[in-house]
Every structure is written in C-alpha cells, then in structure tokens.
Amino acid sequence: MGHYTPDFTLKVNEITGVCSAGEAYAQKCMAEKKTPVFSCEGPCIRGEIARLAANMVANEIPSFARACHAETFFVPHSSMLRWVKDAEKAIMIDGCFLTCHGRVLKNLIGEAKSHRSTLFPSTRNTSTSSRWRTFQRRSGKRWHDRWPTRLGPC
Numbered sequence: 001m002g003h004y005t006p007d008f009t010l011k012v013n014e015i016t017g018v019c020s021a022g023e024a025y026a027q028k029c030m031a032e033k034k035t036p037v038f039s040c041e042g043p044c045i046r047g048e049i050a051r052l053a054a055n056m057v058a059n060e061i062p063s064f065a066r067a068c069h070a071e072t073f074f075v076p077h078s079s080m081l082r083w084v085k086d087a088e089k090a091i092m093i094d095g096c097f098l099t100c101h102g103r104v105l106k107n108l109i110g111e112a113k114s115h116r117s118t119l120f121p122s123t124r125n126t127s128t129s130s131r132w133r134t135f136q137r138r139s140g141k142r143w144h145d146r147w148p149t150r151l152g153p154c
Contacts, residue, residue, distance in 0.1 A: 026079035036067035040095035050095035
C-alpha cells in the first residue's frame, strides 16, 4: 500500500494535577520494585487479546504490575512516569505490527529498557478464532469465562 509516516511530534496540552489513585498505585509499585506492564489498547480483537495477555502476566508474575499508558505518556510529572522510567525494564505487549504504544514507550525509556512483544505481527490468512486459539495454546490457559462474546473484527 505504501502508507508511511516519518517520525512526528504530537502536541499535548498542559496538565495540572495528578490522578490520586494512579499516584498511590505507582508509589506502591515503586516501593515493591515491580516491573511495569503495558498493553495495546486497540478496540479490535488483537487489542483485546493483548490486554488479556498483559493482565494475565501482571496477575500471575508477582514482580510485575499493570501500568497506565495514558498517565505515563501524558502526565510527565506523575509518579506513574517516574515508576516506569526508574524501573529496570518495562514490558509492552502490542496487538499488531503497528506497535503503537511500543513505539512511544521505546522513545520514552529507551530501547534497552523496553521489552516488547507483538502477539500478531502479521495477520494475513489468519482468522480471528484461529488467533485466539493460538493465544490460548501459547498461554496454556483457557479464558472462555473472561473473553467478551462480542468484539469487532480486525
């Protein structure tokens, strides 16, 4: 298709204040030396699978915890960003080849600290149900009770 955008800058308006819940959470995670875990936030099934995978990783590995991408990326004076920057590494689970949040995280904390995984780097000739079965097989778990019944195709 030839769609390409070179490096670009996004202007974000100023912000005053912080999220009190996010502050308390990030400070607790810093004190416990937790590794931040991010996920794709896309509305399609790939984004949903990435979110489920990130939740699973953060819930099952005691030294990991979910991080808020919005507060990390858009509130530069927050404890959330300080936690992510001060952590030894951060985990990013992207849903597809666009690696949207992964590209931002890499530029925010550096390539060496940004450990990224893309669940579906290529989606050619792969049905949604096939991708979900592959995820379940790789994770070794069945997530039917947690899986939303209606998601838009992607």
